Every structure is written in C-alpha cells, then in structure tokens.
Amino acid sequence: MESKLRFAQDLIRDAGNYIRQGLGKDLAIEAKSRFDDLVTNFDKETQQLIVSRIQETYPEDQLMAEENDLRHPITDGKVWVIDPIDGTVNFIVQKEDFAIMIAYFEDGVGQFGLIYDVMKDELYSGGLGFPAMVNDKLLPVFDNRPLERSLVGSNGSMYAQNKRGIKDFIDHSLGVRVYGGAGISMAYVLKGRLLAYFSHLYPWDYAAAQIIGDCLGYTLLTLDWEQPDYQTRQMVMFIPKSYQQELKNYLT
Amino acid sequence: MESKLRFAQDLIRDAGNYIRQGLGKDLAIEAKSRFDDLVTNFDKETQQLIVSRIQETYPEDQLMAEENDLRHPITDGKVWVIDPIDGTVNFIVQKEDFAIMIAYFEDGVGQFGLIYDVMKDELYSGGLGFPAMVNDKLLPVFDNRPLERSLVGSNGSMYAQNKRGIKDFIDHSLGVRVYGGAGISMAYVLKGRLLAYFSHLYPWDYAAAQIIGDCLGYTLLTLDWEQPDYQTRQMVMFIPKSYQQELKNYLT
Known part of the structure; x- marks a missing residue:
C-alpha cells in the first residue's frame, strides 16, 4: 500500500503543478445545476490527468470522480475517489483556497486520503497505517479544546x-x-x-x-x-x- | 510625506516580526466586553512598540488606537490611527489571518494607510499621491465585474x-x-x-x-x-x- 500512497502523492502534486502553470490562461467556465455551481476546463483537464495516470498504472482499479459521471461504488473492489478541483468558485474568482482531493478504498475501507491545498503547496495525507501529515509535519491529534x-x-x-x-x-x-x-x-x-x-x-x-x-x-x-x-x-x-x-x- | 510613509512601512513590518517571533510563546488572553471579544498581551505589546516609535520620531503627532483608550480625534492635527492586531481571535486560535493596520491623517484627511497581513508577509499600502500596492505589486483598480x-x-x-x-x-x-x-x-x-x-x-x-x-x-x-x-x-x-x-x- 505504501507504493500506492507514494504514487498518489506524486500524482496530486503533479496535478497541482498543472493547475498552477495554467493560472494565467483564460478559463472556459460553464454553469452546471445553477448559476453558482460552476465547472471549468481545468476541472475536467485535471481530472483527466489524474484518471489517465491511475488507469495506466493500476488498470484493474475503479473510479468515482466529480466530473464525467464516474460513479463506481466504493464498496466494490479497489476504488479511487477524485475531486480534481474542490472550491471551483474560489479557483475562478480568487485563484486561492481550492484543493485537489484523492481517496483510495478497498472493499469500502478507506486506505488513504490526500488533500492538496494547491496555492499554499500544502499536502495533507494519512490513512490506515500511515501517519497523518501536512507536508513533512505530523498533524495534531484533537486536543479536546472547549x-x-x-x-x-x-x-x-x-x-x-x-x-x-x-x-x-x-x-x-x-x-x-x-x-x-x-x-x-x-x-x-x-x-x-x-x-x-x-x-x-x-x-x-x-x-x-x-x-x-x-x-x-x-x-x-x-x-x-x-x-x-x-x-x-x-x-x-x-x-x-x-x-x-x-x-x-x-x-x- | 514620503519619508513618513517609509517610516510607517518599516514600523509595521518590525511590528509584524515582533509578533511572528513571539508566536511560540504562551499568550495571556483576557475577555473585554464579552467572551468572544478578546485581547492578548501581544495586542498591547505590539501597540506599545508602534506607539513608542511614533512618539520618539514624531513627538508632536497624536494617536487614536484600539487598546489603552487612545482616542485623539482624526480631525485635529496630525493623527495616527492604529490597530495592533486586527483579527485577534484568528491570531489566538489559528495563528493566521490577522493584520496590523496603521492610517495617518492630517486635519481629517487620510494621507496614507497600511494593512499588513503578518503571516503571509503581505503589506498593502497607498494614499494621497502614493500608488496602492501590495508589497512591490500595484493593486488593481476595480474592474466592474458583475x-x-x-x-x-x-x-x-x-x-x-x-x-x-x-x-x-x-x-x-x-x-x-x-x-x-x-x-x-x-x-x-x-x-x-x-x-x-x-x-x-x-x-x-x-x-x-x-x-x-x-x-x-x-x-x-x-x-x-x-x-x-x-x-x-x-x-x-x-x-x-x-x-x-x-x-x-x-x-x-
């Protein structure tokens, strides 16, 4: 599982680089369900980048992802859950405060999760048998503050x-x-x-x-x-x- | 006026350094008007640092500031308006998303203003006859977006x-x-x-x-x-x- 986690960490950082490099370019923005539910070409391209790398490397694995109706149930086999740009409105309007997220399940059990705050270059990761970290720092256990x-x-x-x-x-x-x-x-x-x-x-x-x-x-x-x-x-x-x-x- | 602006820019960055260096130390926190209206020893010490440097350098000038009831009216003479830590709750709980602010008035007319996002090290400044900048970058004029x-x-x-x-x-x-x-x-x-x-x-x-x-x-x-x-x-x-x-x- 450790090599799969490393793969995912490299992949999510690569996807973040892809987004950062494209920030100056024009966005193609579409409304989905309503005027404030937006998607851009970057959401789709970033998902495509992530999906194709997973499919090349782990061709047997399944996918659940925000765009393109990829909806394999997490309870069935090896499943990657992908949000290529979470906080799309922030991405469009602010160019800050958005994240890429990847989670990996086997038969419904979460193995590891990754949240990448792209503009702060902060990668949160952790899972079963892996320490919870942000970049190379351990995340704190909840401290019971009131x-x-x-x-x-x-x-x-x-x-x-x-x-x-x-x-x-x-x-x-x-x-x-x-x-x-x-x-x-x-x-x-x-x-x-x-x-x-x-x-x-x-x-x-x-x-x-x-x-x-x-x-x-x-x-x-x-x-x-x-x-x-x-x-x-x-x-x-x-x-x-x-x-x-x-x-x-x-x-x- | 330009030398006064430079003085204020140096001062606010020094005050920010003071806060950043103290971040690991214990805070003394007091409630003011209610449980969520908080002040710390850092608010008071930072204000004291700013006030004493202004008084040394410009002994004739007056002060309006958040702590210690400094309340000289801005319409009367040369007046510095100071918020040593704006966003005190963020400062206490998050150690991010707080700012130091300084504004300078002559006879009620704002001459320049400074907002220093301490943890991002971003200094916003501008005023009468000065360009509006964040660090060394010009800030955008409002673009009429809908x-x-x-x-x-x-x-x-x-x-x-x-x-x-x-x-x-x-x-x-x-x-x-x-x-x-x-x-x-x-x-x-x-x-x-x-x-x-x-x-x-x-x-x-x-x-x-x-x-x-x-x-x-x-x-x-x-x-x-x-x-x-x-x-x-x-x-x-x-x-x-x-x-x-x-x-x-x-x-x-």
Whole structure:
C-alpha cells in the first residue's frame, strides 16, 4: 500500500503543478445545476490527468470522480475517489483556497486520503497505517479544546438558516468561518484552525478528510448521526469524535 | 510625506516580526466586553512598540488606537490611527489571518494607510499621491465585474441576520465568505478576491482600507449611506463606488 500512497502523492502534486502553470490562461467556465455551481476546463483537464495516470498504472482499479459521471461504488473492489478541483468558485474568482482531493478504498475501507491545498503547496495525507501529515509535519491529534475557545467552519447558507441547529452550536464558539471549499475547510479542521465543519457534500468532497481524520480523533457523519452513504449529496459534519455528546444538545 | 510613509512601512513590518517571533510563546488572553471579544498581551505589546516609535520620531503627532483608550480625534492635527492586531481571535486560535493596520491623517484627511497581513508577509499600502500596492505589486483598480461573478465578505452574524438586507444582496453573488478579520477581508477586496465587505467596525478597523481603496474605486460608508464618524462602532460596508446604485436596490 505504501507504493500506492507514494504514487498518489506524486500524482496530486503533479496535478497541482498543472493547475498552477495554467493560472494565467483564460478559463472556459460553464454553469452546471445553477448559476453558482460552476465547472471549468481545468476541472475536467485535471481530472483527466489524474484518471489517465491511475488507469495506466493500476488498470484493474475503479473510479468515482466529480466530473464525467464516474460513479463506481466504493464498496466494490479497489476504488479511487477524485475531486480534481474542490472550491471551483474560489479557483475562478480568487485563484486561492481550492484543493485537489484523492481517496483510495478497498472493499469500502478507506486506505488513504490526500488533500492538496494547491496555492499554499500544502499536502495533507494519512490513512490506515500511515501517519497523518501536512507536508513533512505530523498533524495534531484533537486536543479536546472547549467550544468557547474554538472557531467553526460552515457552509454559509446552512449557517444562516440555522439548519438543524448548527448556528445555535456555532454561536457558542468564538465564531463562524466560511472559506468556500470543503477541502480547505476540512484541512483547517485537521490542522486545528477549526474545531468542526458543516456542509452539504458529495462523496468526493469528504472521502479524503474522513480517512485522514479518523486517526486524529475526528469523524464524518450526516446531520442524522449516520455514516454518509458515499453516493448522494448529504448534509454532513466533520467533528471531533469526543464532541458527539455535546453536539447532540444543540442539533435537532 | 514620503519619508513618513517609509517610516510607517518599516514600523509595521518590525511590528509584524515582533509578533511572528513571539508566536511560540504562551499568550495571556483576557475577555473585554464579552467572551468572544478578546485581547492578548501581544495586542498591547505590539501597540506599545508602534506607539513608542511614533512618539520618539514624531513627538508632536497624536494617536487614536484600539487598546489603552487612545482616542485623539482624526480631525485635529496630525493623527495616527492604529490597530495592533486586527483579527485577534484568528491570531489566538489559528495563528493566521490577522493584520496590523496603521492610517495617518492630517486635519481629517487620510494621507496614507497600511494593512499588513503578518503571516503571509503581505503589506498593502497607498494614499494621497502614493500608488496602492501590495508589497512591490500595484493593486488593481476595480474592474466592474458583475455581482453574479463575485464573492462578498461579511461579518457572519450580520449575514445570518440579513441585517438591512445584506444577505439578499450577497445571495445574488457567487457566495459569502467569512474570514473573521476586517483587515484581511478588506485587503481581499483591494486584491479583487472579494467584491465588497460588510461588518460592524471601529475607526481603527476601517481607516487604512478606506484610504488605500479610495484611488482604486472603493468607498467605505455606513449602512445609512453616510461617511463613518471615526468615533463609534458602526455598521459599515467597503464597496466599489460604482455599486452604490445597485446596492440601493437591496439595502433597506
């Protein structure tokens, strides 16, 4: 498994280089489901780069990826889960605060996950039997800090709507932060900048963070306290395992 | 005036170095008005460093500053406006996304402003007769991009409450961003990452951005469409001048 992880680390950095080198070029931008759900030629080209390298190197493996309807279920065999650009709006408007994410499963069990904050050149990785790192530094295990000394990340509209009571929870913290990308937001949880993160996500948005966070004391659950289904878009939370009881006092 | 600007640029970078060198040390944290309104020994020490250097070099000049009740009115003579650490909560919890800000006025007229994003080592500066720069790069003049292709920064609770209609406005953009510091948020407006920023601010929170932004096509107004009073805490917006009419369609 270690050589597969090395392969993935090299691949995600190469994909990041590809994006950085293209930043000056014109973007072709299309709306998907609505005006603020955007995709660019870079999302598609970056996915193609990642997919083709995986297919060349591991021709038996399967794929679930954001673009092009690649939807192999994670429970069946060796499956790569890919988000070529997470935070596409940030990528388009800000040229910062977006990430590439890759996760790898065998028969439904997460083996390793990678989140690459492209512009900061920070690669978060970890998994079963691998230390959780950002670049060459160990990530901290959750330190049990109290809510009132912490910041919490959220999707802006779920916070504003107090969806299921998450605003009530967050309002007992030092404040909400809205960065606009699941990848970088969950990376900030892993780093300790945020205590938790709430959003409405697809499997490729949360797979890598769930795997990396597991050995650091974090879990990813739906707002119904269930394991995510790895198929549909769901309202989920990435939280310290030790906060489940406290959260139950707020979430309805 | 140019030598005064150079003095201020050197001073703010020295203050940033002071903070960066102290990051590993223990913080003494106190609550001010409520549990999430915090001040640290670093806010006070950094302000003292800035104030004492100004007093040594320009003994006739006056001061308005966040800590220690320095409140000389900007309309009276030569006045420095200082925020030693803007985004104190980010400073405490994240060790990132905080800024030092300095603005300089003569008889109420802003001469120059400085925002220093300490951890990114990015110094925004500009003023009357000075180019608006981030480090050695010119900042862009506002490019008239449309709301539906832009991101908007806000104080999280003003957004959630739809204060005066700002959520209605922001919901026609690509999304809200909440970074938790006026200084870095307004720096992101100046850089083009955000179209506008809404918050509830003191004079030292907005003085520098107002001066730098003026020649780039931005203005800072209260939500009542008035000039801020430079005395009290007010709900303000930092917006492109050309958006005033469009905003009037949303703001109540």
